[in-house]
Structures are given as C-alpha cells and as structure tokens.
Amino acid sequence: xxxxxxxxxxxxSVSITSCVVVNDDPIIDNYVxxxxxxxxxxxxxxxxxxxxxxxxxxxxxxxxxxxxxNGALYANNNIVDIGHTGNxxxxxxxxxxxxxxxxxxxxxxxxxxxxxxxxxxxxxxxxLNDLQRNVSYILVGxxxxxxxxxxxxxxxxxxxxxxxxxxxxxxxxxGTANPFDSEHFLQFTPENNTTxxxxxxxxxxxxxxxxxDYVGSYQVDDIIDYDDxxxxxxxxxxxxxxxxxxxxxxxxxxxxxxxxxxxxYVFTGRGFIQYLKxxxxxxxxxxxxSGRKRTKIERKKINRRVLK
Numbered sequence: 001x002x003x004x005x006x007x008x009x010x011x012x013s014v015s016i017t018s019c020v021v022v023n024d025d026p027i028i029d030n031y032v033x034x035x036x037x038x039x040x041x042x043x044x045x046x047x048x049x050x051x052x053x054x055x056x057x058x059x060x061x062x063x064x065x066x067x068x069x070n071g072a073l074y075a076n077n078n079i080v081d082i083g084h085t086g087n088x089x090x091x092x093x094x095x096x097x098x099x100x101x102x103x104x105x106x107x108x109x110x111x112x113x114x115x116x117x118x119x120x121x122x123x124x125x126x127x128l129n130d131l132q133r134n135v136s137y138i139l140v141g142x143x144x145x146x147x148x149x150x151x152x153x154x155x156x157x158x159x160x161x162x163x164x165x166x167x168x169x170x171x172x173x174x175g176t177a178n179p180f181d182s183e184h185f186l187q188f189t190p191e192n193n194t195t196x197x198x199x200x201x202x203x204x205x206x207x208x209x210x211x212x213d214y215v216g217s218y219q220v221d222d223i224i225d226y227d228d229x230x231x232x233x234x235x236x237x238x239x240x241x242x243x244x245x246x247x248x249x250x251x252x253x254x255x256x257x258x259x260x261x262x263x264x265y266v267f268t269g270r271g272f273i274q275y276l277k278x279x280x281x282x283x284x285x286x287x288x289x290s291g292r293k294r295t296k297i298e299r300k301k302i303n304r305r306v307l308k
Contacts, residue, residue, distance in 0.1 A: 034098040034118055038068040041124065041141030042088065043076075045152070048294045053135035058111045059093060060128075060137050061293040062275065064152060064159075071095055073106055077275040079153060079160045080251045088144040104128065150228060153248045157220055157230055158297060160248070161188035165207040165271030166199075167254065175263025180242050185210055186267060190292045194218060196234060207271040214238070220246070221300045231302060232256065243305075259305060 038044075043065045060066070063075040064082065067089040076082050076090035085091065094108040104116045116128040124141040142148065153160055161167075167186045185199040187210075197212035199205075216236040223229050223245075232246040244256040249266070256265045275292055 033100070034102055034104060037118065037120060037126065038096075038098060038104065039070075042144040043067055043142045043147055044126070044139035045142060045147075046294075047138045047140055049155075049296055050138040051135065051296070053130075053133070055130065055133035055135040056293075057114055057130060057133070057135060057137070058293070059108045063090075064156065064294075065090060065147075066139070068096055071097070073108070078163055078273075079156060080163045080269070080272055082152065082251070083144070083147070083149060088147075103131070150248075153251075154228060154230065156294070157246070157248075158188070158193045159292075159294065160251075161254075162190050162193075162292070163273050163275075164269030165273060166210055166269075167267035168203065168270050169265055170253070170268040171264075171266030173264045175258060175261040178258065178261040178263065179240070180258055180261070180265075181263075185212075187212065188218065193295065193297060198234075198236075219300075220297075221302045223304050224301050226304060229304075231305075245305075 044067065045065050046060055046063050048061070059075060062077050064079060065076040067074040069089065072092055073094040073096045074086060074089040074091065075093045076085065078085070082088075082090070093110075094106060096104060096106045098104055102118050104118050106114050106116070108114070115131045117131060119127045119129065121127055121138075126139050126141070128137045128139065130136070165187065167188075169184050172181070182200050183198045184201060184203055185205070187197040187199075189195050189197070194217045196216055196218045198214045198216075199210050199212050201210050201213075214236055216234055216238075218235065219233045221231040221233070223231055228247060230246040232244045234242040234244075236242075243259045244265075245259070247255045247257075249255055252269045254267050256267065257263075258265060
C-alpha cells in the first residue's frame, strides 16, 4: 500500500488516500479528499503563535481566518466586524486548487502563488507546510455557528486595539479623581505592537484632527485563570505608569478598570481601519496602517491583582 500524504499525525496514521490494513492485506478503502478536508470547516483560524520556520507567507501572516469555498479563497484580515464581513468568511482574496496527493495550491490576488503539503494533526487542525519556503502554519477549523469569537479577541487583543484610529472615552463610573481622568483619547499603533498615544482634546474632536499630547509604550499581560480579562500597563515617556484590567465589551468598545482609583472607563473606537488584501487601509493615516502583519506575541502570565 502506497501512502500518498500523511493526513493524521497520530499513533494511528491515516493518509488522504487511506486504507485499513489487517495482516498486511488492505480490506477497506476509505477515500477522504483534500477538498473535503479544507472545505469541511467554514473558517480556519490561523494560530499564528504556533507558526514555525524562518520564512513567511504574506497573506497568511495578515489573516486571522481563511476559508476555502468552491475554489474561492477568503480571509478575515480584521477582528472588527468579523462574523459579518463577507457573511462571516471575510473578503475574497484569491483562489485555490486541491490535488489527490495532498497538495493545496493557492493563488492570492496580490501575493501570488503558493503550494502547500497539508497534514491533518487532529480532527479540526491542519498544518500547511510550504513546499518551497521554510515555514509551516497551523489552522484550526470552526463552523461559523461555533467560532470562538471571544478567543479571537483576547488572543489577539493588541491587533484589535490597532483597528481604530482612536479610542474615545465615552464613560466613567465610580472611583476617585486621578490624573487619567484627563485622558480623553487613546491610540494604539502597529509600531512594534507596543506604542500608544494619548490626548486631552475635547470629546467629539474629529479623529484626523486630534493632537496626541503624550506617547509611551504599553504591555498586555495574561491573567491566570481568566480567559476574558487582560492586564494593561501604560508606560508614559514622562515616567508615569497607569495600570488597568482590560475587557472587551464588543467589537467597538472596551472597558478599562483603573486599579489605583477603582474607576471604570469605557472607550469607544473611532475611525475603523479596514485592512484589505495587501494590507492597505481605506481610512487615514494610510502610511501608519499599511503592511500590518501578525507576529508572535509573548505575554507574561500574572495573578489577578487584589482590588482596592
């Protein structure tokens, strides 16, 4: 029996063209086509943190999900509006073909052609091994009805924060007066995934006219035993530090609980930045928005602070 491609990297191996063997005699032939594998899930989450190799595939490094549907290749390059754009599949970015030897060919409208060996590593996970470059991507399959949107937001929170030109403070409750009360706008940019700006401009200021008064770096930490909460620290260049518990309200609003004052702030996104096929954006400032791609972000894991 000739194995064409390994489909399951398990103790019991099943190839894309597979058969059950008893005493070396093939008795049943169960054919599972590659088209059935890649088309078996509506959405494939690109688990970028598990990427291996030294090269990269540009469109896979931008996408949060990809989909294979009747020869058409789709991608969600934004977290905002995911689940709605393209009826959940995202934007149409190219085409694909599958072959019986387990090879997947994709043709991206801007990035060109790529060929992959497809290896299924669990019931809903596949690995794409680029046949010409030293890189492999792990994709996790979901149906649109059971996609884990909370996981997507919190696992990629830095990118979600970047998808608006500005976050405007739209609410504040409880707590005591403190200097952060003067911060009316925040901005998080793709610059090393660690740069933020803040502004004291009046509420309602046009996002293109905001004067960014302060700049600094920020850090997001995971909180042990909490999948729906992050710890955000803002390090101002002037030396001040502000600490918050960060939670996502929806794809247009976040909640920051300020630890020093026990104030709960709500910030609402202004100026949605849509990342299209080549990383271009349809909102200003275009230079800042171009070319965004995902990188491996390593976060510290900390215990939740005792609230005052």
